[in-house]
Amino acid sequence: MDVYYVYYYCLISTCLIIAFSLKKNTQKKISYISILLFATLIEELICEISTKLNKSFSWVLHMFCIIEYPLLCMYYLNSSTFNRIRNTILYSIPVFITLSLIISFFYYNFQSFPSLNIDIEGFLLFILYSHLLFTLDTSIDLPIYKYPNFWISIGVLTFYGGIFVYAGLYQTLINSTTNITLSLFDIIIKPLNIVLYSCISIGLLCLHQKKFST
Amino acid sequence: MLTSKEVFNLVLIISIFFILLISIIIYTAFVYHNRKRKHQNDLIQFQQELLKTQLEVQEQTMQTIGADLHDNIGQLLSLTSLTLNSIEMEDPDKAQQKINSALDLNSRCIKELRLLGKLLQGEQLISSGLPEAVNYEIEWLQKAGQYQVDYQIETNFTASNPDKDLLIFRILQEILNNTIKHAFATQIKIKLGCRDNNLHLTVEDNGVGFLMDEAPGKHGGMGLHNIRKRTELMGGEVHIQSQPGTGTVIKLSIPYP
Numbered sequence: 001m002d003v004y005y006v007y008y009y010c011l012i013s014t015c016l017i018i019a020f021s022l023k024k025n026t027q028k029k030i031s032y033i034s035i036l037l038f039a040t041l042i043e044e045l046i047c048e049i050s051t052k053l054n055k056s057f058s059w060v061l062h063m064f065c066i067i068e069y070p071l072l073c074m075y076y077l078n079s080s081t082f083n084r085i086r087n088t089i090l091y092s093i094p095v096f097i098t099l100s101l102i103i104s105f106f107y108y109n110f111q112s113f114p115s116l117n118i119d120i121e122g123f124l125l126f127i128l129y130s131h132l133l134f135t136l137d138t139s140i141d142l143p144i145y146k147y148p149n150f151w152i153s154i155g156v157l158t159f160y161g162g163i164f165v166y167a168g169l170y171q172t173l174i175n176s177t178t179n180i181t182l183s184l185f186d187i188i189i190k191p192l193n194i195v196l197y198s199c200i201s202i203g204l205l206c207l208h209q210k211k212f213s214t
Numbered sequence: 215m216l217t218s219k220e221v222f223n224l225v226l227i228i229s230i231f232f233i234l235l236i237s238i239i240i241y242t243a244f245v246y247h248n249r250k251r252k253h254q255n256d257l258i259q260f261q262q263e264l265l266k267t268q269l270e271v272q273e274q275t276m277q278t279i280g281a282d283l284h285d286n287i288g289q290l291l292s293l294t295s296l297t298l299n300s301i302e303m304e305d306p307d308k309a310q311q312k313i314n315s316a317l318d319l320n321s322r323c324i325k326e327l328r329l330l331g332k333l334l335q336g337e338q339l340i341s342s343g344l345p346e347a348v349n350y351e352i353e354w355l356q357k358a359g360q361y362q363v364d365y366q367i368e369t370n371f372t373a374s375n376p377d378k379d380l381l382i383f384r385i386l387q388e389i390l391n392n393t394i395k396h397a398f399a400t401q402i403k404i405k406l407g408c409r410d411n412n413l414h415l416t417v418e419d420n421g422v423g424f425l426m427d428e429a430p431g432k433h434g435g436m437g438l439h440n441i442r443k444r445t446e447l448m449g450g451e452v453h454i455q456s457q458p459g460t461g462t463v464i465k466l467s468i469p470y471p
Contacts, residue, residue, distance in 0.1 A: 133240070136247060140258065157236050161233060162229055162232060176218075177218040180221060183222065
């Protein structure tokens, strides 16, 4: 197995362990992160196994989209103090799931890479997590980099902002220039994955520190 | 039609551009939160300084009252008691003189007590305006007879900020304390005005002056330090001009209200 994948799976597993160790005594939002990390691990394993067996794994990515968005939305709702658009975000979850399933079934037939689904999801999460980043409820005692939501927001923004173009053009690129697409995957997606889960692990460690200092 | 290499470069550059934009957003959020934290810190410091100033003003007033009760009123009452004790009923004329004397001392005592009462009110007068509070402080200063105080106030002083009024009043008290203790002055000029959303306070004396690097006495040094600190806390500036033999001029400019 590639060194990158070893490091990647270890990083996700570490995040999961930290999340489980916090789950008992902290807020509900950690459960959403735990489920997301668990789902990510399962998704990556299925993709890995499918690749080895020369089978298509696009359907996993379609399913992952409709799991990831609600979990990140629920994390945002549990972290943000902005109540005005709470209902809008809650209603957006079933709307997104329905829309994503319609696009996956009628447009992609669960066969191709879900470019549109990921771009729509990314756009919506970008708005939510930018808002969360600017409305962090900070106190004068702690610098901003000690807040878990700071790191999780950075991770989500960097990941979805960075993959937006690549994900959107993936199908076009893979059909015309497979080698270029795979090179771009190595240059863009792999580092962004590491950044995302590193930020989540730092965020969870900040929560760990907060728990032991109070 | 774009070549593979061009497509590769284009997608890479656009993705890097997006990541750079996100970095700018993150940096902006970081700076915004740091400034917010600093602002909250400044507010807390201001409130703490305000509380400290309130206690100092009260302490100063109590000290003045205590000193006056002991030095002035206590002496007057003792003298009254002595005078009344020394009355001899056998000599009516002398007795009448002594009674008149005792009555006179009593009147002076009542007058002093009324002035003390005004001093206590003076502290509360801050809430009804800085110029009035300064006026009472100056009246008290002039009572000793040692100082000729010229107090000028601009007629359009209509603005008010109770929190800043207290801090400015305390700064003035600090300046006057320094003048009394170290300047050996006979004349004090005080100018108070408000223009262009700035309060201007000038205190000038004809005392001995001092070298700025050698602020007289440990307490004088601390007094000047407090004046600067409190002025800067309100976002203002203080200019101190002094030379040995030429007196001292202290000018404050503070955003107001």
